[in-house]
Amino acid sequence: MKMTMEDEKEQPAIRVRNLQKYFKVFKHHRGFWGALRNLISREYQIIRAVDGIHFDIRPGELVGYLGPNGAGKSTTIKMLSGLLVPSGGELYVSGRIPWKQRREHVARIGTVFGQRTTLWWDLPVVESLNLLKYIYKIEDRTFQKNLSEFKEILDLEPFLDIPVRSLSLGQRMRADLSAALLHNPPVVFLDEPTIGLDVVAKERIRQFIQHINVERKTTIILTTHDVSDVARLCKRVMIIDHGHLIYDGLLEILQDRFGDDRELVVDFAEVYTDYSIEDARISQADDLRITYQFHRNEVTASQLINRLSSKFRIRDLSVREPEIEATIRRIYEEGLLEPDTEK
Amino acid sequence: MLSALTLYRRLIKIQIQSQLEYRASFLFDLAASIFYFSFWFLSIALIFQKFDNLGGWTLPEVAFLYGMVEMSFGTMDLIFSGFDPQSFGQQVRLGTFDQILLRPVNISLQIFGSQFTLRRLGRIIQGIVIFGMALTWLDIDWSLVKVIYLPIIFLSLVCFFGGLFIIGSTLTFWTIQPIEVVNIFTYGGSEMISYPMHIYQRWMRQFFTYIIPAIFLNYYPALYFLNKTDPLNLPPIAAFLSPVVGIGTLFLAFQFWKIGIRHYQSTGT
């Protein structure tokens, strides 16, 4: 079925229903005799990398996709980009089945994989882009327009003539982003686009991503370990853990529900034998500086401060709000969210 | 189709340009390559001074076989560089094969266009020289059929070894490391058919007649060209089966390749 530009805008950009991916991992025997055993015995374990997830993503959304290592993030992205065939369920990107209609699908998406480059290793960046222009059949006008826009925002000029293998990580990332968006894809997958970059470089990339999303209404799924990327860019966030979607909703609500941890850092005036107080637990103790953790819906900061000052002599204190990173970490570590099995 | 060919030409041009960039290095490699392969044949020629024939075949007759294999293997190595199991296996291992799946271009085309090792020209040139010399030394009874059939033999050999390369590369989808046994068939096989095959032990000959019919690629056509009697007494059609084996192998190899890609897509790395 030939897709038209209008069709692409009407439907949800991405539709996923009960998506599953199982891997058979064969027990691997070591050593010489093991190699022979490998041929004969076929003992295996089934790993459920993605175990039935549903979501819809509307055109123009910028969604964060989080999860601890091995949760199923990259497996999902691989299925969405067409690299991996699902074990079950349905998956549509712009109305196409990615792995089935590979060439048409791939022509209308953009991908950046932080760990690898999409460009040709030995070619100068501009040569790679020219080659991509030909491969994606990009009109000259569009190509020039995009190229000058990217040159300006991402400051490509200094390294356009340098082969990709000689680029720094930050430069390579910028080149990869340009390459991914050159053909104006309506849907883009970004897998760890800021990994290994310094703060300034990260900010530049984030600004670019936001610009693309706002100006071109590009649908973007952003997978990252850096939760501050998500905090900065995404309103909606999905969290996957052990193959299940444990959260799909607004970031604010997540923060509200689980971000009720607070820290109270106290500098005591003198040494005491026992620093404990009610409703708070000590998370760190360095000489005279004690860090307490408490839940703000159990006890308020001012209540704690009162209790402290009635028992001890204090020199200084400060209250710290949790960062979204800490919240997410808590969710992973303490298993605060259960997969929603009703959907 | 046209755009596919143009893209292939573009990719190859890039390969060639980057190799020619280091002109001195390239020329040296080329000269070294010619020298080195010629040296090998030279030593065979010298050996023939002490023994005057190989299983009843004279030096020019052996050169006919040898030169043909060198020309075609070298050509195959050049065109199918991307499918060399060593380098392809590395692509799979490093995960750069994913990049190929993410481009809206035919996968095989990209692999063909990914490498074009010009250095291989050395082997091709050496092969042409040897084969040319063989043709001038030998007193071949030329006919129209023979003239037309000669390039067909060449192409069949290219297809056959290309097919083996593809099979070797496809195996790396399962094994990750390229398996050395494939070398036996490619490099071993090419060396083997460079000599008249009736000299080999019965079980080897039978294997390469009925299981991997390499004997029809080069040896039987040579019997036809050189007007030699067939010591194994196969029907005369045997001389013309070269394209069947060559194209058949390439065809089967591509089917296996498709299976390999499907496997890769369902298991990832």
Added chain:
Amino acid sequence: MMVVQVKKVGKMRVFWELAILAFQRQLAYRSAHLAGLVTNFFFGLLRAAVLIALYGAREEVAGYTVTMAITFTGLSQAMIGHLSLFSWSDVMRSIYSGEIASDLLKPMGFFSYWLAQDAGRALAAFLMRSVTIMFAYAIFFNITIPKKIESWAALVAALFLSWLVSFSWRFLVNLAAFWTPNAIGIARLLFGFSWVLSGFFMPLNYFPNWFQQIAYATPFPSMIFTVIQVYLENLSGFQLLQALMSQVLWFFILLALIQVVLRAGIRQLVVQGG
């Protein structure tokens, strides 16, 4: 200016440790060697068939009987694995990657450092491949085995010396990396020549005299053919001594060349600010 801590351990001890490590490392590649064995055996079969066909009705040519010729094919295959003759680029890789800077700071000589590692590797490869392939040959074919005890002694000496010569040669070739980025191309060419001139491809006896003279003017026969000749007991007492002395001589020649080239190379490296 880096300060290098030299442990108060004898140089021999370090040498030994390196060799053992390399030996163990090589043992881990068992499955690769198994595959290599199969390849060796196939090529051995091939070359044996070619030789038998060349012999035809003749029983002996240039001092080699058919049986000796067949044994030759097994022996030459056996010599490949542990001598790593077809490619060895560890040193050039070290030079290109810059690792050489730290290699040179090691408390032992650069050459000895690599020699130790190759000793371990070669011994492991020898045990896994060379010995095995001769056993396989003994089962499959009618081969000759040295009859005299002196021959076995000479064989051990020849094997050891051939390894020294081949290693020095490989090492020397790798040093080209100091001056050109295309050391691998040069190596390929030179290794290629060594295949024929070393008597690996065909026994040197089959070649015309002038060719043999050229071959013996190179270190290559000392790497392979001498061992084969000793095994086949094809040398008289005097010739045997001559051959072994040749190996020793070539080792020292190459060693001297290495000293000169290495010094020049390091100077080159320092000048370039490597």
